[in-house]
Every structure is written in C-alpha cells, then in structure tokens.
Amino acid sequence: MIRILLADDQPLLLSALETILGAQDDITVAATAADGAEAVEKARAHRIDVAVLDIRMPVLDGIAAARTIMELGPRVIMLTTFDDDTLIHAAIADGVHGFLLKDAEPDVLAGAVRAVAGGESVLAPGVTGRVMEWVREGPGSPASATALEGLTTREREVLAEIGRGATNAEIAAALYIAETTVKTHVSSLLAKLGARDRVALALIAQRAGISS
Structure with missing residues (x-):
C-alpha cells in the first residue's frame, strides 16, 4: 500500500484529491494539510x-x-498551473520527483503516484511544454553530442518517450518491450548522459529535440 500526504490550500481541490486517490486499491491517504508548514508537520x-x-x-x-x-x-x-514557470524551475533544481498540472485526469494522477513511489520521476507533458525555452537555455550543461550519439536506437526511443512524460509502463506499451527492459534502458541512459534522475533525462530530451 502506498501511503501519501496531500497538501493544498484550496479545500475543494484537496477534498477532490483525497477522494480520487483514496479510492485507489493500492493508495491510502495517510494525512492532509492546508499549507506547507502543516505538510512538513504531517510528514x-x-x-x-x-x-x-x-x-x-x-x-x-x-x-x-x-x-x-x-x-x-x-x-x-x-502540483502546478500554467503560470508557475519560475517556481517549476526552482523545484526542478531542488530535485523533486514529479510535476503534474492541477487539471490532470484522475488516472494520470494515480499513475504518477504509483510511478514515483516505485522510484520513477514524472514530468507531465504540459509542464515540459511550458518550460521548453527555459530548458534550451537553462542551468547545467546539456548532454554532449558525443554522449547522445553513443546511444543505441532503442535508448533514443526510450529517451524520446521520457521526454514526452511517459512512465515506464507507458514506454513498455508504446515500444512493445517488457517494463523490466525499460528500467534497464533508463539506468543506461542515466549513466551515459550523466543525468541524476528521470526529470533530468526529460529535460535533456527536450533540449536536444529528441522528444519532438
């Protein structure tokens, strides 16, 4: 069972999130909070x-x-909205594990919780689209052309799917390969491209135009 904490200062949205995620068989809402300080206390x-x-x-x-x-x-x-670019940049730099838009569909939200709980990172396509320009000129050095050229065809396909915001399960379905194989490719990509996590891989894919 995945135990989650939900925090939002909008009571209606907080209630909706609790209803949606609490209805999942493998997710339980352990605590809720109305502000950041309370979220830390509950955590x-x-x-x-x-x-x-x-x-x-x-x-x-x-x-x-x-x-x-x-x-x-x-x-x-x-959870972000379309006008949170500066905050999204800061959160990326701090290494959070996922970004979702507040209007995400219930199945997308639940899937993201499962993916992040399983060690993945999730970057919603709508978020990557909003920060594309920042990514191209953003902090850190992009993966070198040599490193990108050293990827296998399958690794580039997996990287492209990551850049679109796909989870391991979605990548496996799209490429007709096992999810365990996807995990192997992701590990290889992290090593070859010197990326610290999946979000970094998504940004590399966006910057290099691999996911377009």
Whole structure:
C-alpha cells in the first residue's frame, strides 16, 4: 500500500484529491494539510511514501516544504498551473520527483503516484511544454553530442518517450518491450548522459529535440 500526504490550500481541490486517490486499491491517504508548514508537520508525524504538494501554499510554500519533506525520506510530486514557470524551475533544481498540472485526469494522477513511489520521476507533458525555452537555455550543461550519439536506437526511443512524460509502463506499451527492459534502458541512459534522475533525462530530451 502506498501511503501519501496531500497538501493544498484550496479545500475543494484537496477534498477532490483525497477522494480520487483514496479510492485507489493500492493508495491510502495517510494525512492532509492546508499549507506547507502543516505538510512538513504531517510528514514528520506519519509514515509517508509520497507527498503530493501544491507548488504555491501559504505559511511555507510548496518548494520549501518539499525540500524538508524529501530530507525526511518521502518522494515528492508538485502540483502546478500554467503560470508557475519560475517556481517549476526552482523545484526542478531542488530535485523533486514529479510535476503534474492541477487539471490532470484522475488516472494520470494515480499513475504518477504509483510511478514515483516505485522510484520513477514524472514530468507531465504540459509542464515540459511550458518550460521548453527555459530548458534550451537553462542551468547545467546539456548532454554532449558525443554522449547522445553513443546511444543505441532503442535508448533514443526510450529517451524520446521520457521526454514526452511517459512512465515506464507507458514506454513498455508504446515500444512493445517488457517494463523490466525499460528500467534497464533508463539506468543506461542515466549513466551515459550523466543525468541524476528521470526529470533530468526529460529535460535533456527536450533540449536536444529528441522528444519532438
């Protein structure tokens, strides 16, 4: 069972998230919070696998809350809107594990929680689209042309799917390969491209135009 913490300062959205995710057979809502400070308190008081945090919250914003919560152990998904570019950039730099738009479909939200709980990172296609220009000129050095040229055809296909925001299960279905094979390719991509996580791979794919 995946134990999650939900935090959002909008009561209706928080209630909707609790209803959607709490209805899943393999997910239980261990705690909810109305601001970032309360989210940190709940993360300390409960055993949490994944925290789903609004990127903008009072008292303590979502990014600051995410930093502390990740230090405690749980993985973090940020909920964003289309006007959160600067905050998304900061969250990427801090190494959060996923980004979803607030209007994500219920199955997408649940799938993202499962993926992040399983060690993956999730970058919603709508988020990557909004930060494309920043990614091209963003912080850090892009993967070298030599490193990209050293990828196998299958690795480039997997990288392209990651750049589109696909999870391992979705990549496996799209490429007609086993999910365990996808995980092997992802591990190889991380090593070959010097990326710290899946989000970094998605940004590399976007910057290189591989996912377009």
